[in-house]
Amino acid sequence: MPRELLIEVGLEELPASFLAQALSSLRSAAEELFTSARLTPESIETLGSPRRLALRVRGLPDRQPDRQETVQGPPWAAAFDDAGKPKNGALGFAKKQGVEVDALVAVETERGKYVAANVFEPGRDAAEVLPELLAGLCARITFPKSMRWGEGTFAFGRPVHWLVGLFGTEVVPFEFAGLVAGRTTRGHRFLAPQTFDLADATDYEPKLAEAHVIVDMAQKKQRMHDALVAAATQHGGVLSPDDFLLQECTSLVEEPFVVPGTIAEQFLELPDAVIVSVMRDHQRYFAVRRPDGSLLPTYLNVVNTALAPEVIAKGNDRVLRARLADAQFFVREDRKTPLASRLTRLDNVTFQTKLGSVGDKIRRIDALARALAPAAGVAVEQASQAALLCKMDLDTLIVFEFPELQGLMGRHYALAEGLPAEVADAIADHYKPTGASDEPAPTALASVVAVADRADTLVGCFGIGLVPTGSADPFALRRATLSLVRTAVDGAIDVSITELLAAAYDGFPAGILGPRDEVLAQLDEFVRARLRAFYRERFPGDVVDACVAAWPGASIRDVAARISAVDAFRERPEYEALAVAFKRAHNITREIPRGEVKDALLEAGPERELAEAWRGARARIAAATASGQYQDALAVVATDLRGPIDRYFDSVFVMVEDEALRQNRLSLLAEIADTVSQVAHFHALST
């Protein structure tokens, strides 16, 4: 049975955020190095804890296979003279490849005759190859930041203290960071401080577990999670899920223990979100909630040593009290200054150097929100109130300390000031949707503010040339656009984008932004690209493109209506033939001037039949299109035009010699093509 290989790099406590990157770089370097050393194993796994990075390799061959290879050398003429006597080129090449000059052979290549050597390299024992390979492997472990220590000779994530290298029972004495690998390892810093030897690589995981170190990260995470859930249940609550915290805590302890603590009663008046932020950001405690979602006065602390849980809980309770006292101080201070009076202070906070202060931005949002309100069915005064208050909490101490509480604290303070609940909610909700998994703002009021805010940022940034590039989008303009789309599509109000962006542009003082037409044209293109990207995740790409291209750039919901109508239309039996026909009609009429269809010139039979079917359908299609009833428009197309247009193209020759006749036929087709193109660019659809 092949032996197992185990290496461990023992170090001082690695930052939690370093562990995942270090282990994944270790793994991919190992895959590459073992393969190129012709020692491809069955499996490679990484193991780790704050004080160790380890690699377990299973099914490693004991020996490399032999290597037989023909190595190409210099051109023949450069290696041998005309008499066949070797020149320096041949001698040097033979020496380098370790073969006699006589053994060199000729190979014919596309570029002529070359010298080659048949090289045979016998496989070496893995035990012989490994020391160098493993030293190189350790050097390839990467960290977000490296440091030097001691004499300052080596750089690594944290100082390295010991190395283990075991191939089965045999030590692989590889060298790294001034140390030589052996079989001696260490357990938990406090619970098992003695060093101990590993007899076999397979002992690693069980022996470390005995020494209070869980090296399997997934297993440790699971165990920790189970303990957290059990503790939460025991306290009559539910663990508040937090993936970041789970990952972080897994990387912070060698063996996870859960110690519950108590949130002192005098702090429960603070909003739940503040308490959770304090616990999470500063102390990495998990929150526990009641079935109704409210916070229990209990927190769960994942620790590395828990021989005296009551001492640990007491200490942590004290720290949390001090932290919450700070937060409470901030909230009380904040309450002394009403939100509405903070505008002048925000005049001194820069939003963006060229775009002015946060105060300026608030005033622009206000103007835009007032303009948007009537169409959204929102009272103008209320929209203005919400808009003017929406960013005021950026001036508060608590949001300065916990930026993730923006909006939530605005709502909290607004309610405390007795402002209307819907205005308070709009302050919190105008940031929605915060990401792809978040819902858009639930009310028309919040949506109006949200849309005004995004539009102002988009226009401002584009106006001063801060346009997102491939990877860089520091102002998150893609996300802002997506938020506009989601607010319209899944949210409370539709957005007429062209009008909105133009109004936002006009809200800036003259001379700050680039030329109006250019900026708006650039934004139109950007919005269309985002729309395509958004819908391509839900509908076929060609349908999306055809509809976005036909969209005049007003209502965003209108794009959705087109796309779903066309997508449904594609399922109809008539689709294929119609799409082909429209494409033909579009292609032959693309270049020609439009004209009136003259009844007198219509030929009896399929041409007249089509013209009459068109005359009957046209108004209904146009009316349905104009009112956004694309499904209806396409239904008329399918029922009324399919037969006539098929027969027309089967028997009518359009490009006849007679110019008047030809022009008349093209005019009819152009009318049809132009009308259906207003729904979607059918010619862009794949058929």
Added chain:
Amino acid sequence: MTFQELILTLEKFWADRGCLLVQPYDSEVGAGTFNPSTFLRAIGPEPWNVAYVEPSRRPTDGRYGDNPNRLQQFHQYQVILKPAPLNIQELYLDSLRALGTDPLQHDIRFIEDDWESPTLGAWGLGWQVWLDGLEISQFTYFQQCGGVDCKPISGELTYGLERIAMYLQDVDNVYDLEWNKGVRYGDIWKRSEWEWSTYNFERADVELHQQFFDAYEAQCTRLLSLSDKRGKGGVLVYEREPLDRLVLPAYDCVIKCSHYFNVLDARGAISVTERQRFIGRVRHIARATAESWLAQREALGFPLLRDPSAPADASSAAASSPSDL
């Protein structure tokens, strides 16, 4: 354990491990790192092991004596081990044991906390040490000081004395700490906190502090003979040889500038845009001082390296007589 017993225990502990015991610096500093025993001595190849208390001023942290945890002046216990020995974490944990804190009875963790002082052009990597969730120490491996790469690397241990004492004495309010048996922390410092908070936030003369800043910056430049010109690749140019520069007085000017900046900041006299410029100005003279220090020590033949037969442990620096310096 009273506050002064805490200090005495640490003094004894680190003296027994070969550290020089020096005294707080006689100028306003924001942290023990500013003491020349850290900032300058961390630069260059000479070994250096030292420990001291540093009263540290943070004008913006003042709370008029009202807050049980925040002070505009607090006390750090600072230890520098250069080069940082490989067992530095164990030494630190032993010092906690000396304070009566058995790691097995608590949860002690080393949590990532990289340190950077933009004004000093210094940074390092390390941890904050948590004792049952309380940050009691900063632990840093210096990588750069004044823009100069550190080699060897110094290990810096900074104990937050008030926090540790509050833990050991089991009190929730810093002013209730026993400084000795009979006198409380508040008896000594409460009025001071109110006066300095009032001064830093309300009364400090802004114009005067700006003048101080400018004057000390200019003085520093003159003491180092630092030219306005730059050499190739932006290197700093000095008009005098290293031994003709007054590096230590120049460094005092750096400390002063940093402190006056902090006061102006607390006073709300520094706008967001000015802020970076102020920091850049201090960093510039800190860099010139650090470079000059290194050049000067080199010109002196790195005196603390002089006896290669001396054991390379913590006692070698302590053994050097003052005349060697």
